[in-house]
Amino acid sequence: MKFISTKGDSKPVSFSEAVLKGLAPDGGLYVPDKWPRLDDEFINNIHQKSLQEIGFEVSRLFVDELDDNSLREVIDGAMNFDAPLVSIEDRTHILELFHGPTLAFKDFGARFMSRIFSAFREDKEQDIVILAATSGDTGSAVAQGFLGVEGIKVCLLYPSGKVSRLQEQQLTTAGQNVTALEVNGTFDDCQKMVKQAFSDAELNRQLILSSANSINIARLVPQSFYYLYALKQLGESVGAPIFCVPSGNFGNLTAGLMAHKIGMPATGFIAATNVNDVVPEYLETGSFNPRPSERTISNAMDVGNPSNFSRIEYLFGNNHETIQKHIWGASFSDEQTRQAIQEVKKETGYLLDPHTAVGYLAVKKYRKNAAGYFSESGETPFVILSTAHPAKFGDVIEPATGEEVPIPDRLAESLKKEKQSIKLENDFGHLKQLLMQRY
Numbered sequence: 001m002k003f004i005s006t007k008g009d010s011k012p013v014s015f016s017e018a019v020l021k022g023l024a025p026d027g028g029l030y031v032p033d034k035w036p037r038l039d040d041e042f043i044n045n046i047h048q049k050s051l052q053e054i055g056f057e058v059s060r061l062f063v064d065e066l067d068d069n070s071l072r073e074v075i076d077g078a079m080n081f082d083a084p085l086v087s088i089e090d091r092t093h094i095l096e097l098f099h100g101p102t103l104a105f106k107d108f109g110a111r112f113m114s115r116i117f118s119a120f121r122e123d124k125e126q127d128i129v130i131l132a133a134t135s136g137d138t139g140s141a142v143a144q145g146f147l148g149v150e151g152i153k154v155c156l157l158y159p160s161g162k163v164s165r166l167q168e169q170q171l172t173t174a175g176q177n178v179t180a181l182e183v184n185g186t187f188d189d190c191q192k193m194v195k196q197a198f199s200d201a202e203l204n205r206q207l208i209l210s211s212a213n214s215i216n217i218a219r220l221v222p223q224s225f226y227y228l229y230a231l232k233q234l235g236e237s238v239g240a241p242i243f244c245v246p247s248g249n250f251g252n253l254t255a256g257l258m259a260h261k262i263g264m265p266a267t268g269f270i271a272a273t274n275v276n277d278v279v280p281e282y283l284e285t286g287s288f289n290p291r292p293s294e295r296t297i298s299n300a301m302d303v304g305n306p307s308n309f310s311r312i313e314y315l316f317g318n319n320h321e322t323i324q325k326h327i328w329g330a331s332f333s334d335e336q337t338r339q340a341i342q343e344v345k346k347e348t349g350y351l352l353d354p355h356t357a358v359g360y361l362a363v364k365k366y367r368k369n370a371a372g373y374f375s376e377s378g379e380t381p382f383v384i385l386s387t388a389h390p391a392k393f394g395d396v397i398e399p400a401t402g403e404e405v406p407i408p409d410r411l412a413e414s415l416k417k418e419k420q421s422i423k424l425e426n427d428f429g430h431l432k433q434l435l436m437q438r439y
């Protein structure tokens with residue numbers, strides 16, 4: 001299977017090339033040139049499959065350069081924690097994606113990716129430098145996912161003062177092969193500098209640069225597994241679900257669309273955002289207007305120019321109407337988010353993190369104001385992807401619920417360590433110089 005650029009001006013490459021390059025040379029994102037298809041039999045028997053078996057079947061379709069054993073090793077090593085589906089209200093289910101080491105769904109992508117990099121790199125002499133911009137959770141997942149992986153150096157760019165204390169601790173205390181760069185700017189500035197680095201000829205002659213952002217196709221493949229795993233857990237005969245995805249860069253939602261494209265039944269997708277609502281606005285009006293991001297309490301979704309939007313357009317032939325048929329969008333304020341956390345805790349006992357709360361609000365709004373948009377039946381289940389553990393956002397949740405959020409051990413560990421970061425101006429020249437000197 002080959003991968004082509006969404007911009008169409010780069011030559012088709014293998015999966016390993018697409019993964020190691022991250023971004024296509026023409027600045028586009030890699031996408032499969034043809035869509036493979038899961039066996040109907042596999043889908044029909046999904047109820048008997050484990051997360052690892054699903055992961056193997058799905059990635060087998062995209063990755064043809066590893067033998068079955070190597071691929072199984074990658075999957076089994078990466079997916080060594082569960083993604084349980086929890087029912088909180090009638091027809092409303094939460095897919096908990098925060099049971100990995102950094103308590104956010106990004107562990108799926110980062111752990112798969114680090115192992116795939118390792119598998120593809122075996123006979124290379126030079127180190128690979130992974131560059132990633134993070135709005136918070138990517139950084140910690142990438143730091144943990146790649147920590148100590150041989151032949152790989154990791155450089156994380158994060159906006160100074162714009163991630164939570166917990167997130168900052170997680171991404172600045174890894175050590176070893178992981179370096180945190182604290183940028184005097186916003187997440188969008190970080191993302192822009194990373195993109196510039198990939199298109200800088202001199203830098204790319206000296207270093208093997210790769211990305212761990214959701215622009216990398218290796219992040220999206222593993223994120224498609226758990227959509228199918230949700231289907232498995234829903235049990236038989238409830239019908240194809242509507243998936244609701246709290247979104248920022250739209251990698252997670254794109255992974256769901258990919259799963260659907262290769263044969264996973266879905267009735268529709270809901271794109272839930274905070275006030276950074278570029279995509280919900282596009283869905284409604286047909287015009288895409290990227291703009292600087294605004295800070296919110298669901299900060300991992302503070303993205304003003306979602307990088308995976310071009311993949312979504314590609315998936316649906318750049319047709320606004322087709323996109324509208326598959327995706328419905330809604331955005332919510334911090335005030336609404338706080339209220340949702342409080343209300344759900346009070347009524348069901350379930351504690352939502354601020355990102356998941358945005359997803360909850362979107363399902364609620366859909367059921368109240370847009371029911372029937374996807375021609376669903378009265379039984380169609382809603383699956384909200386829960387992207388982070390509430391303990392990561394105690395500073396937001398505690399004032400809303402009045403209760404302390406217990407911190408799991410694996411998170412408490414990183415709080416004890418000392419922060420280590422290098423300060424960086426919002427200036428590509430500065431980043432380039434640092435990379436050339438360091439690696």
Ligand SMILES: *Cc1c(COP(=O)(O)O)cnc(C)c1O
Pocket residue numbers: 104105106136137138214246247248249250251252253300301355387388
């Ligand atoms: C990254 C992140 C998101 C947004 O995911 P995208 O794939 O960028 O849309 C949502 N919630 C949390 C907790 C995250 O870390």
